Amino acid sequence: ATRWTYATGVLDARSAERLLDLWCEALNTLAGAPADPVHTPSDFPLVQLDQARVDTLQGRWPALRDVWPLTPLQEGLYALTLLAGDDIDVYTMQLTLRLTGELDPAALWRAAAALL
Known part of the structure; x- marks a missing residue:
């Protein structure tokens, strides 16, 4: 709850009521805003989207x-990737590893998924 008072020497009752209406409208707009942010292209000035x-x-x-x-x-x-199309990407690094010791396949899978 809020309590409003106003300086009668500065505002008349009609102006104070209009100000209160605008304030309530602004609060209702904020209350109805989505909890998750909704971005627009202007939020990303470094790129054109x-x-x-x-x-x-x-x-x-x-x-x-x-x-x-x-x-x-x-x-x-x-650009080179686009030019290559479906050909082999010469910049793809390939690596063969020889693992020793006990292997936890689920942990290896999670680690690889986190990298990719």
């Missing part, structure tokens, strides 16, 4: 806070 792309990113990463542009090296690698 439309609302559909922002929605896709937020759907995939609900905790999305920022989007940064690619570095020049990343841009180059991305």
Whole structure:
């Protein structure tokens, strides 16, 4: 609950009531706002995104806070990947490991999933 008073020498009753109405309207708008943030393209000034792309990113990463542009090296690698199409990506690093000792397949799977 709130209690309103106003300076009668500054505001008349009608103006004070209008101010109260606007304040209540603002509170109702805030109360109806979604709990999770809904981003718009203007939230990411470093990149050019439309609302559909922002929605896709937020759907995939609900905790999305920022989007940064690619570095020049990343841009180059991305361009080469697009040019390669379905061919082998020469920048894909391949590695063979020989593991010794007891293996926990579930832990290995979780670790690999966290990296990818």
